[in-house]
Amino acid sequence: MAAAVFPNRGPITVSIMLAAMMNTVDSTIVNVSLPHMQGALSATPDQVTWVLTSYIVATAVGTPLSGWLAGRFGLRATIVATITGFTLASMACGVATTLPQIVLFRVLQGLFGAATMPLSQTVLFNINPVERHARAMSIWSTGSVLGPIAGPILGGWLTETLSWRWCFLINLPLGVLAIAGVLIFMPKEDDARRRPFDFLGYTALAIMVGTIQLMLDRGPGEDWFQSAEIWTYALVAMSCLWVFVFHTATASNPFLDPALLRDRNLVTAAIFAFFAGILMFSAFAILPIMTQTLLGNPPMTAGFLNMPRAIGMGIAVTIAGRLADLFDQRAILLTALMVGAYGLWLMSGFDLTMDSHMILFTGLIQGFSTGLFFVPMTTLAFATVSTDLRAEASSVFNLMRNMGASVGISAMQAMALINSGAAHEALAGRVSPEDQTLRAALSAGFDPATLEGAARLNGEITRQAMMIGYLDDFRLLIVMCFVSAPLLLLMRPPKRATA
Numbered sequence: 001m002a003a004a005v006f007p008n009r010g011p012i013t014v015s016i017m018l019a020a021m022m023n024t025v026d027s028t029i030v031n032v033s034l035p036h037m038q039g040a041l042s043a044t045p046d047q048v049t050w051v052l053t054s055y056i057v058a059t060a061v062g063t064p065l066s067g068w069l070a071g072r073f074g075l076r077a078t079i080v081a082t083i084t085g086f087t088l089a090s091m092a093c094g095v096a097t098t099l100p101q102i103v104l105f106r107v108l109q110g111l112f113g114a115a116t117m118p119l120s121q122t123v124l125f126n127i128n129p130v131e132r133h134a135r136a137m138s139i140w141s142t143g144s145v146l147g148p149i150a151g152p153i154l155g156g157w158l159t160e161t162l163s164w165r166w167c168f169l170i171n172l173p174l175g176v177l178a179i180a181g182v183l184i185f186m187p188k189e190d191d192a193r194r195r196p197f198d199f200l201g202y203t204a205l206a207i208m209v210g211t212i213q214l215m216l217d218r219g220p221g222e223d224w225f226q227s228a229e230i231w232t233y234a235l236v237a238m239s240c241l242w243v244f245v246f247h248t249a250t251a252s253n254p255f256l257d258p259a260l261l262r263d264r265n266l267v268t269a270a271i272f273a274f275f276a277g278i279l280m281f282s283a284f285a286i287l288p289i290m291t292q293t294l295l296g297n298p299p300m301t302a303g304f305l306n307m308p309r310a311i312g313m314g315i316a317v318t319i320a321g322r323l324a325d326l327f328d329q330r331a332i333l334l335t336a337l338m339v340g341a342y343g344l345w346l347m348s349g350f351d352l353t354m355d356s357h358m359i360l361f362t363g364l365i366q367g368f369s370t371g372l373f374f375v376p377m378t379t380l381a382f383a384t385v386s387t388d389l390r391a392e393a394s395s396v397f398n399l400m401r402n403m404g405a406s407v408g409i410s411a412m413q414a415m416a417l418i419n420s421g422a423a424h425e426a427l428a429g430r431v432s433p434e435d436q437t438l439r440a441a442l443s444a445g446f447d448p449a450t451l452e453g454a455a456r457l458n459g460e461i462t463r464q465a466m467m468i469g470y471l472d473d474f475r476l477l478i479v480m481c482f483v484s485a486p487l488l489l490l491m492r493p494p495k496r497a498t499a
Contacts (some may be wrong), residue, residue: 015177016178017142019079019182027148037051056217058111063395063398064396081112084112091168091171092105092108125382133379134325137321140378198254269377271487273400277406284306287359305356312367323372333488337369340369346365350474421469427465428461
């Protein structure tokens, strides 16, 4: 579909990005509302977390399906159906009275919302000429990256001002506006592909993605591979991966078009997106926990400490499209990696006595790196993908990025716990009630010779050890910045359109 077919480029962009923002915001908007939901639904802390887990797993399972649906039923019809389903599921979540009800509706929310990100990306590519692709991805990246950051802030405000139910009900008017915009301004396609559905391929892929997501989500609470549940998830995921790869290589009509796997830019960018998900979202997930548990900030303050990250992203995505017209996009990606590494290096110097200024400054740098990152990466990913495969390619690209974020968050949290345990053992081993120099340096409240003093001292050692664990995470992410950089050499820049 040529860009000239779409004269209503502005209204279409607003409509689909409104739908995309609803999906990304809902991935985090209920995080700060869980304690209120727990009381209202008479749930335990472990049970109420399924409000988050169910949505994440359903989104992961539904994302690969978006490309086939768009090819089978058309892009416009699929987008309208997904926004409608997401909006109705959101309304059902807002009026749910029991935990099973809200978990069921969150699953529906995730399944319908999974397609909004890849399909919104596809629409922006289709309605813009090649020379505007980078700027179009600046708009898309804004919704993709800022949504998860704005979610906790908006959720906290709605919960304290109105009710936790408004975290879901707010989607109703927004969804109606998005549906109306798509129906009014986006023309219907007449080139939908009648491609058969590969049930075995999709089932294997969906089960693999779902079990990996469950393993990552449940792993920290179940002590990872000390649990039979985690082993079960891992074995099922490995088995489904083998089935999917073998079936894709031998089937006449596999779920993923083999042409996608032959596209060097897309495959490389998808791998790069996996690392990007780890690099960009791990620190974002760690910081609220660190600032609340170690620095004593309340939830709302921890949420507002992420505001500079959003500002940095906003600045970066504003200029990234213009920079793509002037420089090789691989050079912009390398710059983003180095800026991110610099921000992580500053974060590796955090300590328990710092004020909020360092957190705000490093958040600004990290946000700028993230915003500068996704625009050229997405443009390079689709530089050589044919128009009829864009929806399917977008589902693969977004799936890899989301899986990277999930893997990164779980891995960094696990590494922080392991390293903090080792640091606690090392620090505690140096403490002795007989050490007169240590006792002289400590205040009376931390005297290890008394039970109360020993308990308070152990609490302080635990805080110091946890900070060491987080600092080790930041250092590991710095290494990953440099390890992933050589992937840039495998990608080809897009051909510049002739005026």
